[in-house]
Amino acid sequence: QVQLVESGGGSVQPGGSLRLSCAAPEFTLDDYAVAWFRQTPGKEREGVSCISPRSSGKTYYADSVKGRFTISRDNAKNAVSLQMDALGPEDAAIYSCEADQRKFTCTYYTLSTPDYFKFKGQGTQVTVSL
Numbered sequence: 001q002v003q004l005v006e007s008g009g010g011s012v013q014p015g016g017s018l019r020l021s022c023a024a025p026e027f028t029l030d031d032y033a034v035a036w037f038r039q040t041p042g043k044e045r046e047g048v049s050c051i052s053p054r055s056s057g058k059t060y061y062a063d064s065v066k067g068r069f070t071i072s073r074d075n076a077k078n079a080v081s082l083q084m085d086a087l088g089p090e091d092a093a094i095y096s097c098e099a100d101q102r103k104f105t106c107t108y109y110t111l112s113t114p115d116y117f118k119f120k121g122q123g124t125q126v127t128v129s130l
Contacts, residue, residue: 004097008081009124016087018126022097023079024119030054030073032101032119034080035111038093039123047111048095051080053103060106064090087128096123 008020022034035050049071052058059071070083080097098117110116 003119004099004121006095006097006121006124009095009126011127011129012087013130014088014128016128017083017085018087020082020084020095020097020124020126021074021077021079022082022099022121023077024099027119029078029080029099030075032099033104033106033110033117034071034097034099035106035117036071036082036095036097037111038091038095038126040093046093047108049082050106050111052106053101055103056105058105060108060111062108062111084126087126089128092126092128094123094125097121 005023012018033053036048037045038048039045048062048065049069050060051071068086072081074081099119100117
């Protein structure tokens with residue numbers, strides 16, 4: 001059963017940009033909190049960014065991406081995007097999105113608690129190299 005579908009990953013040179021998309025084929029994403037995570041082999045999974053449900057719309061960014069990444073909703077596509085600018089080798093990872101319908105505000109706590117989000121995607125690879 002497909003829950004969330006990520007797209008937009010790929011290979012980019014340092015300093016470049018990518019735009020990831022997280023779509024929900026089976027429910028309306030606007031009512032859900034949506035978070036982006038990234039995972040690199042040998043490293044702990046990192047909560048990158050999160051956007052709270054439509055009623056709040058508040059966003060959260062990890063310090064490592066603040067000022068470079070922007071999370072936003074694309075209601076026409078029933079998706080949440082993650083615009084990633086000024087990418088560096090440290091940003092290379094598998095990026096995945098997760099969503100949850102509970103009404104909460106995205107914080108460091110919600111992104112660092114295991115299995116906090118109910119719906120998950122498979123992930124998309126981001127490579128940053130010359």
